[in-house]
Amino acid sequence: MSYQPEKQLALKIVKQAAKLCQRVQQTQGRKAVQKADTSPVTVADFGAQAILCQGLMEAFPNDPVIGEEDATLLQQPELEGVRRQIIEQVQHSIPAATPEKVIDWINWGNGKVAQRYWTLDPIDGTKGFIRGDQYAVALALVEEGEVKLGVLACPAFPREDNGKGVIFLAIRGQGAVEMPLDGETAQQIKVDPSSNFEQLYRIESVESVHSDRQVQTAIDQRLGLTSIAKQMDSLAKYGAIARGDAHVYTRVPLPQFEGKKENIWDHAAGVIIVEEAGGRVTDLDGKPLDFSVGAKLSNNRGVLATNSVIHSQVLAAIQQEQ
Template sequence: MSYDREKQVAIEATLSAAKLCEKVRQDIPPAMEKGDKSPVTVADLGSQAIICKAISEVFSHDPIVGEEDATELRKPEMAENLAKVTEYVKGEIADATSEQVTTWIDRGNGQVGQRFWTLDPIDGTKGFLRQDQYAIALALIEDGEVKVGVMACPAYPVPNHKPGMLFMAVRGEGAIMMPFATAEQTPIHVVKADDTANMRFVESVESAHGDQDRQNAIAQAVGIKADSVRMDSQAKYGAVASGKAALYLRLPSPKSPDYRENIWDHAAGAIVVEEAGGRVTDMYGKPLDFASKPKMMENQGVVVSNGIIHDTVLAALK
């Protein structure tokens, strides 16, 4: 089965959302707070609105499992924030109304099933607020397997051009990257064993997102001597897929050992790495379960590698 249409719609939607996010970032609006107190800006909501509208128009029967919803945004005291979100969305969809925007956002309240999309409208919100790395991540899951993954990374460095890189993959077709500035698509591959210069290790900037002491110990145990490169968001998957790093570890934090990852935080990145020749599992070597629930309840931790060192990493973790 061809997924060309799905890939094209996903690319166009994430690039449009990236334009909105960068416009918001230029203005740096005050962050709102979700119920769990993590920061969320009008960019998250505007990004989700744009992408959900695009998917729904072409694939009207496909559920979308997204990170955000419009419950808070509909409250009277949030009228100013709703107006801001709508104004930014209008930059990409000129005739958008506030009512449409909230409806589009809530299209992301779908359920996992035989075929569905999962969306993180801004993965790495803190990186976004710091003017650092973030990603707009969208993936199609069908019959329990990620079939299409697209990540727009507006702050990802591009030699001799402005930052901004799109990473994408279709199952069985390999992975590619495309600079925003040139739209030139290039196949990507994980780092080879003899490329010692890129035998690096990436991890999250936020210490609460993992066990940094253990992660560094594991990296050293498998022969990676350089200090870790700390990077927000699924851009880390892009670094591994494009051969700029050999390993990404996200091990449970000692402060929250029972934490389980959300599917939208990993699905798009996972297929990009796998199609680039790498491997993605949990810390016990089990495949990540993107098809059962929004949270990967049967998995703990995430190990992303060039494949060559993966079994050695898993053995070190034991």
């Protein structure tokens, strides 16, 4: 399968969604409201999910979509202003949008896992978005539990030409590329296959409660990895591994979140981008991430992404630390 129609649509809507996020940041700032689990969500998260879902619904009406956000929260009367801003922002991209349609589009992302489905994170790294750091719009196509296509728009990702804004794209069997967010020139990307731990970089979340830094540092020491870990919000970390800026990404759950499983949309697009760039992604026990069970990676524990060359050595060090 070449997945050309899927690729064209995915690129188009991810770019549209990223534009909405940039516009919200410029015009409305980075205000957030709290979800039931106390995590933040913004006008841009909801607006970007509406745009992504509308495009998928129109082009692939039979494919279920599993997205992070849900419009239930917006029924609260005190969020009337937020709801209005979301609708205005979506109308900017899709003039025919009505309030009812926008809510329906957001909720189109409440689908269930099927033989073929899409998963999306309208903003991964909402905390990064609010801080003015990295964030990503993430979209992936999954078939038979395997990611077949992944697109990541990272509007704040630094480019070699000193500009900002990168899209990472991978299709199974076709390699991984990066391109400027507002351009067309695709450039093949590859992991850096170095294996001398003294020269390698690990990358981790900026948020200290999203992974166990103590265990991660102990793993570094076992491996002889001496550099200070790079920190970056969102799935952009997978992009950094795929283009050779870093070599190891560990996501070790903190003891207090041991039973809390990772969301499929926080990983799917990144996994294929790293794999197609020559890297490897498993959980902390060396098992492939299983995208066939639901919205959570229920059959997996944590995540390890590497340049592939050092993967088994890192897994061995992880086993010794558990």
